Amino acid sequence: MSVILGVGASVPRRVVTNDELATRLDTSDEWIRSRTGIGARRWVELGTSTSDLAADAGARALRSAGRSAVDAVIVATTTPDRTCPAIAPAVAARLGLVGVPAHDVAAVCTGFLYGLANAVGLIASGAARTVLLVAAEAFSTILDPDDRGTAVIFGDGAGAVVVGEGEDGIGPCVLGSDGTGADLIQVPAGERYFRMSGKEVFRAAVERMADVSLDALARAGLDLADVDHLAPHQANRRICDAVARRLGLAGSKVLADLEAVGNTAAASIPVLLADAAAHGRLKAGDRVLTAAFGGGLTWGATTLVWPDVTADFGVLGEDR
Known part of the structure; x- marks a missing residue:
């Protein structure tokens, strides 16, 4: 069985309120809250990428776990910096993990759980003893600014966990x-x-x-x-x-x-x-x-x- 050894998260500095969106969309704070429960979201600023958020969240998870190294890195994202290559190797390198196997997972909003299953599988197979799993999105970069149905919903951020060997932790995925x-x-x-x-x-x-x-x-x-x-x-x-x-x-x-x-x-x-x-x-x-x-x-x-x-x-x- 596997357990979570550390957890971290990183969000962009910029806060986008419902009132700000209402200045250019046919909507209001009341309309957005009543249909989504959302009052604000964080969006990246120009020049900030998914890998920036991923590396920061990954560093925080490693710090939470009291570790500087892991045996593998997985990044779940819908908004990679490039179509090719995957961003996981770049995130690993930014964390000082050059040489560690690293790959992306693409399952949109289910990406973290797909990545968690990957991490648990690597540990169960003996291929790794510890895995850094990061889920990161700069979703604002793919939103149509004029689409009220999506622009009000999505935000940017990254969360990460360090997964390791242990008992009574992560159940079947x-x-x-x-x-x-x-x-x-x-x-x-x-x-x-x-x-x-x-x-x-x-x-x-x-x-x-x-x-x-x-x-x-x-x-x-x-x-x-x-x-x-x-x-x-x-x-x-x-x-x-x-x-x-x-x-x-x-x-x-x-x-x-x-x-x-x-x-x-x-x-x-x-x-x-x-x-x-x-x-x-x-x-x-x-x-x-x-x-x-x-x-x-x-x-x-x-x-x-x-x-x-x-x-x-x-x-x-x-x-x-």
């Missing part, structure tokens, strides 16, 4: 996909901007996240009564609440941070976990159920026993 729905969440070939079919995605996300959550619990030998916290992908508040209702979990058990950072896609779960741990909402020994749904279509879930670690959450360039 349950993953799935359905390529027949690939057109629902996409950046079409030859185009710049991200597109999403909101109504169809809402229905599919609630159904898939709830079902895969139950599967993950069953495979871990747990019941819903054993869950202290649900840490869902921060798609929007209505989706998170609908998943909790479908599972029969009290709203008080649902962790959320999207009011301040929006939907950070692949990064949303580790950013959420780092934020909750840093602010005392998540404590050592708590049992966490986490699930995500993203483009592909992809989905996944797992259970965590939260470790006794100090989360390192900060703003890029300000406090590390």
